[in-house]
Amino acid sequence: xxxxxxxxxxxxxxxxxxxxxxxxxxxxxxxxxxxxxxxxxxxxxxxxxxxxxxxxxxxxxxxxxxxxxxxxxxxxxxxxxxxxxxxxxxxxxxxxxxxxxxxxxxxxxxxxxxxxxxxxxxxxxxxxxxxxxxxxxxxxxxxxxxxxxxxxxxxxxxxxxxxxxxxxxxxxxxxxxxxxxxxxxxxxxxxxxxxxxxxxxxxxxxxxxxxxxxxxxxxxxxxxxxxxxxxxxxxxxxxxxxxxxxxxxxxxxxxxxxxxxxxxxxxxxxxxxxxxxxxxxxxxxxxxxxxxxxxxxxxxxxxxxxxxxxxx
Amino acid sequence: xxxxxxxxxxxxxxxxxxxxxxxxxxxxxxxxxxxxxxxxxxxxxxxxxxxxxxxxxxxxxxxxxxxxxxxxxxxxxxxxxxxxxxxxxxxxxxxxxxxxxxxxxxxxxxxxxxxxxxxxxxxxxxxxxxxxxxxxxxxxxxxxxxxxxxxxxxxxxxxxxxxxxxxxxxxxxxxxxxxxxxxxxxxxxxxxxxxxxxxxxxxxxxxxxxxxxxxxxxxxxxxxxxxxxxxxxxxxxxxxxxxxxxxxxxxxxxxxxxxxxxxxxxxxxxxxxxxxxxxxxxxxxxxxxxxxxxxxxxxxxxxxxxxxxxxx
Numbered sequence: 305x306x307x308x309x310x311x312x313x314x315x316x317x318x319x320x321x322x323x324x325x326x327x328x329x330x331x332x333x334x335x336x337x338x339x340x341x342x343x344x345x346x347x348x349x350x351x352x353x354x355x356x357x358x359x360x361x362x363x364x365x366x367x368x369x370x371x372x373x374x375x376x377x378x379x380x381x382x383x384x385x386x387x388x389x390x391x392x393x394x395x396x397x398x399x400x401x402x403x404x405x406x407x408x409x410x411x412x413x414x415x416x417x418x419x420x421x422x423x424x425x426x427x428x429x430x431x432x433x434x435x436x437x438x439x440x441x442x443x444x445x446x447x448x449x450x451x452x453x454x455x456x457x458x459x460x461x462x463x464x465x466x467x468x469x470x471x472x473x474x475x476x477x478x479x480x481x482x483x484x485x486x487x488x489x490x491x492x493x494x495x496x497x498x499x500x501x502x503x504x505x506x507x508x509x510x511x512x513x514x515x516x517x518x519x520x521x522x523x524x525x526x527x528x529x530x531x532x533x534x535x536x537x538x539x540x541x542x543x544x545x546x547x548x549x550x551x552x553x554x555x556x557x558x559x560x561x562x563x564x565x566x567x568x569x570x571x572x573x574x575x576x577x578x579x580x581x582x583x584x585x586x587x588x589x590x591x592x593x594x595x596x597x598x599x600x601x602x603x604x605x606x607x608x609x610x611x612x613x614x615x616x
Numbered sequence: 617x618x619x620x621x622x623x624x625x626x627x628x629x630x631x632x633x634x635x636x637x638x639x640x641x642x643x644x645x646x647x648x649x650x651x652x653x654x655x656x657x658x659x660x661x662x663x664x665x666x667x668x669x670x671x672x673x674x675x676x677x678x679x680x681x682x683x684x685x686x687x688x689x690x691x692x693x694x695x696x697x698x699x700x701x702x703x704x705x706x707x708x709x710x711x712x713x714x715x716x717x718x719x720x721x722x723x724x725x726x727x728x729x730x731x732x733x734x735x736x737x738x739x740x741x742x743x744x745x746x747x748x749x750x751x752x753x754x755x756x757x758x759x760x761x762x763x764x765x766x767x768x769x770x771x772x773x774x775x776x777x778x779x780x781x782x783x784x785x786x787x788x789x790x791x792x793x794x795x796x797x798x799x800x801x802x803x804x805x806x807x808x809x810x811x812x813x814x815x816x817x818x819x820x821x822x823x824x825x826x827x828x829x830x831x832x833x834x835x836x837x838x839x840x841x842x843x844x845x846x847x848x849x850x851x852x853x854x855x856x857x858x859x860x861x862x863x864x865x866x867x868x869x870x871x872x873x874x875x876x877x878x879x880x881x882x883x884x885x886x887x888x889x890x891x892x893x894x895x896x897x898x899x900x901x902x903x904x905x906x907x908x909x910x911x912x913x914x915x916x917x918x919x920x921x922x923x924x925x926x927x928x
Contacts, residue, residue, distance in 0.1 A: 422641035547751035549866035598749035
C-alpha cells in the first residue's frame with residue numbers, strides 16, 4: 305500500500321526544480337535538527353579557553369576528554385572549582401530504571417491478558433480508569449505522594465531502631481521505583497491490552513479445551529508471541545523513567561538522585577565561571593543511553609510513541 | 617464469575633480449585649487496579665481536599681473553603697506588576713498556542729515532504745525524530761548553551777562577521793518563554809511528523825490517482841483531499857501536544873531555571889514553588905487541581921470517542 309501511494313508525486317514532484325527544492329528543504333531541516341547535538345558534542349571535547357575564543361560550530365582544535373572525565377567523576381580543576389561527578393547518579397538511575405521497567409512491564413502484560421481474554425463485567429470501566437491515569441498531570445498527585453514517601457522514612461528509622469536494618473525502605477531508589485511502577489501501569493496495560501486484543505481467541509479456546517489453566521495459557525501461548533510488544537513497552541518505559549525529572553527532583557534530593565537531576569544541578573547551580581564543556585559532557589552522559597536505544601531499536605521506539613498517543 | 621464469549625467456561629463441578637481458577641483473572645488484576653485507584657484517584661481526591669484546607673508547610677485538615685481558589689482568581693487579573701500566577705497562565709497560553717501550532721505545521725510539512733518518494737527517507741526520519749529520545753533536561757541544557765547570550769550562537773555569528781546580531785531572549789523576561797517554545801518544538805515536532813506520515817501512508821492511492829487523472833494539481837490534491845482525510849490525525853496530534861504542553865516542566869527548569877524573576881513560569885513551576893518552597897501547600901494544590909481540570913477537559917472527551925470507536 306505504501307509503495308502504491310508513492311506513485312503520486314506531490315505538489316512539486318513532477319519536475320526537476322521541484323525535486324531540488326524538496327531535497328533542499330529536507331536537508332536544511334535535517335541540519336537544523338542536528339545542530340544542537342553537533343554543538344553539544346564538539347563543545348564537550350573542547351578546552352574552556354577554546355570555547356571562550358568563540359566559534360561554537362567548529363571542530364575542537366585540540367580534542368580533550370578531560371571534560372568527560374570531570375563530568376563523570378568530578379574533582380577540582382586548577383582554579384579550585386570543585387564539582388561532584390555524575391557517575392554515582394548514573395548508577396542510581398540504572399538501579400532505579402531496571403526494576404521499575406521490569407515490574408511495570410510484567411504487571412502490564414498480565415493486566416492486558418486479563419482485560420482481553422478473561423473479561424468480566426465492568427472490564428471497560430477498569431480499563432478506562434487505568435487509561436486516564438496515563439494522562440493526569442502528576443502535579444495532582446505530587447503532594448499526597450510526598451506525604452506517603454515521608455512515611456517510608458519513618459518506617460525505615462523504626463526498622464533501623466528495632467531490627468537494626470532499614471531494609472532500604474527509606475532509599476530514594478526504592479521510592480522512585482514505587483512511584484514509576486504505579487504511574488507507568490496505565491501505559492504498560494494499554495500497550496498489552498491493544499496488542500492482545502488482536503490475538504486470536506481460537507488458540508486460547510483450544511488450549512482451554514485441552515485443560516490449560518490461566519497461567520499456563522499466558523506462559524505457553526501469549527508470552528512466546530509477545531516479543532514485539534515487550535520490546536516496545538520496555539523501550540517506552542525505559543525512556544520515560546530514565547528521562548524523568550519531576551519525580552526525581554521532588555522525591556530524591558541528594559546523593560542518590562537520578563542522573564537528570566544531577567545534570568540539572570551541575571548546569572544550573574555552578575557559580576563563577578560556567579564550564580560549558582563539562583556541562584555538555586554531563587548532558588551527553590545523561591542522553592547517551594536513551595539515544596543508543598533509539599539508534600538500535602528506533603522502529604520499536606516509534607511504535608511505543610504512537611501507541612502512547614492512543615491511536616494504535 | 618461470568619466470563620464472556622471470548623473465554624468460554626468449561627462447565628464442571630464447582631469445586632474449590634475451579635472457583636479459584638475462575639477468580640484468578642480478577643485476583644491477578646486486582647493489585648494493579650488497587651494501586652491506580654488509591655494512588656491516582658485517591659490521591660487526586662486528597663489533593664482536592666488539600667486545596668480547601670489551610671495547609672502551609674505541612675498538610676492540615678482544617679477546611680477553609682474556597683480561599684486558595686479566590687487567591688488564584690484575584691491573581692489572575694493582577695497584571696502590573698504581574699503576580700506569579702498571572703505570569704504562569706499567560707506563559708501557558710503563549711507557549712501552548714505557539715508550541716502546538718508550530719509543531720503541527722512543521723510536522724505536517726516534514727511529513728508531506730518526506731512522502732514524495734524521497735531516497736534517504738529512513739535516514740531523514742531518524743534525524744527528525746531523535747530529539748524525542750532525549751530527556752527534556754538534556755534538550756534544555758543543549759539549548760541553554762546554544763542560545764547563551766554571551767558565548768553561544770551570538771558570538772559565533774559575530775566571529776563570522778555578523779557583528780550586529782543580538783539574541784538575548786534567554787535573559788529577557790519578556791522573551792524567555794519563546795526560547796522554551798523553540799526548544800520544545802525542536803524536541804517534539806519529529807514525533808508529530810511521524811504521526812502525520814503514518815496517516816499519509818494510510819490514504820488510498822486509487823483516490824489520489826483518480827484526482828490526478830481529473831487534472832487536479834498537486835497542491836489542490838493536498839488541500840482538498842489529503843488534509844481533510846487526515847482530520848483524525850490532526851485531532852490526535854492536537855490532543856497529545858496540548859496535554860504535553862500543560863505538563864511541561866523539566867524543559868523550563870533546565871533551559872531557564874524559571875527565567876529572570878520567575879518570568880518563564882508555567883503552572884507546573886508555580887505548583888512546585890508554592891507547594892515545596894513557599895510553604896503555601898493550599899495554593900499549590902489548588903493550582904494542581906486547575907491543571908488537572910484543564911487536562912481532563914481535553915482528554916476525557918477524546919478517550920471517550922476513541923474507546924467508542926474501537927468498540928464499534
